[in-house]
Amino acid sequence: GAVVSQHPSRVICKSGTSVKIECRSLDFQATTMFWYRQFPKQSLMLMATSNEGSKATYEQGVEKDKFLINHASLTLSTLTVTSAHPEDSSFYICSASHREHGGNTIYFGEGSWLTVV
Amino acid sequence: GIQVEQSPPDLILQEGANSTLRCNFSDSVNNLQWFHQNPWGQLINLFYIPSGTKQNGRLSATTVATERYSLLYISSSQTTDSGVYFCAVVRAAAGNKLTFGGGTRVLVKP
Numbered sequence: 645g646a647v648v649s650q651h652p653s654r655v656i657c658k659s660g661t662s663v664k665i666e667c668r669s670l671d672f673q674a675t676t677m678f679w680y681r682q683f684p685k686q687s688l689m690l691m692a693t694s695n696e697g698s699k700a701t702y703e704q705g706v707e708k709d710k711f712l713i714n715h716a717s718l719t720l721s722t723l724t725v726t727s728a729h730p731e732d733s734s735f736y737i738c739s740a741s742h743r744e745h746g747g748n749t750i751y752f753g754e755g756s757w758l759t760v761v
Numbered sequence: 762g763i764q765v766e767q768s769p770p771d772l773i774l775q776e777g778a779n780s781t782l783r784c785n786f787s788d789s790v791n792n793l794q795w796f797h798q799n800p801w802g803q804l805i806n807l808f809y810i811p812s813g814t815k816q817n818g819r820l821s822a823t824t825v826a827t828e829r830y831s832l833l834y835i836s837s838s839q840t841t842d843s844g845v846y847f848c849a850v851v852r853a854a855a856g857n858k859l860t861f862g863g864g865t866r867v868l869v870k871p
Contacts, residue, residue, distance in 0.1 A: 676857055682802075687847065687861045735802055741857040750794060750849075750859055752804040 647671055648740050650753030657728055657760055665723045665756045667738030673718035674740035678750075679711075682735040694721040728760040763788045763852040767862035774838045774869045782833040782865045784848030792851035793824050794859070795833050799844045807833070807846075838869045 647670040657663045667677055675696050680688040692713050693701045700713035710732075712724040721740075725732055737755040764787040774780055784793070795807040808815050808822040810831065815822055819838075824831040835842055845866050849859040 678858065685866075687863050688849075688859075690858060690860070693856070693858060737802070737804065739859070749806065749809045750792075750857060751806060752796070755802040755804070757802070 648674075648738065648751045648753040650738055650756050652756060653754055654757045655759070657758070659729055659760055660727055662724055662726045663728055663758060665725075665736055665738075665758075667721045667723070667740070667753050669719045669740045669742075669751075672740075672742050674721075674742065675718060676741050677715060677721040678739045678741075679713060679721070679723050680737045680739070682737060682755075684735075688737065691723075725758065728758070730760045733758055733760045763790070763850060763860050765848060765850055765860055765862035767846075767848055767865050769865060770863065772865055772867045774835075774842075774867065776838060776840060776869055776871050778838050778869075779834070779836045780838060780867070782835070782846055782848075782867075784831040784833070784862055786829050786831075786848075786850050788829075789853045790826070790829075790850040791853050792857070792859075793831055794849050795822055795831070796847045796849065797842075797844050798847060798864075804847070835867075838867075840869045840871050843867055843869045 649668045651666045677694040679691045682688045691706045694715040696715045702708045715721040739752045766785045796804045810822045810824045812826045819836045821834045845864045847864045848862040
């Protein structure tokens with residue numbers, strides 16, 4: 645099946661610094677990628693939709709200046725958490741859509757655990 | 762926006778037991794997927810099933826789109842089935858934006 649890879653899987657950073665998370669589709673081209681955030685024991689919440697070659701579309705309540713998203717190519721999207729604070733600590737996971745059998749199946753990366761200390 | 766509700770929220774099973782997880786959604790959907798999230802956080806795509814019935818080994822799923830619900834069946838459960846099961850839908854005309862249900866946390870005891 646389609647593979648989506650995320651890196652790093654775990655990262656610890658100091659308050660006030662920025663951290664970048666990469667999401668790659670390894671064996672298919674993804675014109676659209678999605679970034680989600682998941683707090684412990686909660687469901688996934690969509691943060692933004694990342695479109696190749698254009699600005700990301702952010703969900704209501706998500707600060708676009710804090711969570712910078714870049715979709716530089718058809719196989720790579722990055723999420724940069726700027727000026728990170730402890731409340732940004734969370735599990736971040738990306739997904740990419742892949743046309744299959746006339747429909748759209750969405751595959752997820754392995755996720756990235758961010759801890760801000 | 763579309764509402765996605767899963768039940769039960771928690772499920773404890775004895776190994777070998779069968780179970781049914783339910784997903785109700787409030788609007789027409791173009792896509793419905795079931796995922797299993799393992800203890801390390803990884804989401805595994807189980808089924809893409811906007812309608813009809815599919816089976817994959819001990820798992821099967823049925824979606825009745827006209828009645829806006831989907832069911833996931835786990836038969837002869839194993840301890841490796843433990844984790845959180847999510848139902849997620851794409852509302853018609855919403856692109857590929859998945860909306861997730863709250864999940865069902867499953868624990869299979871040996």
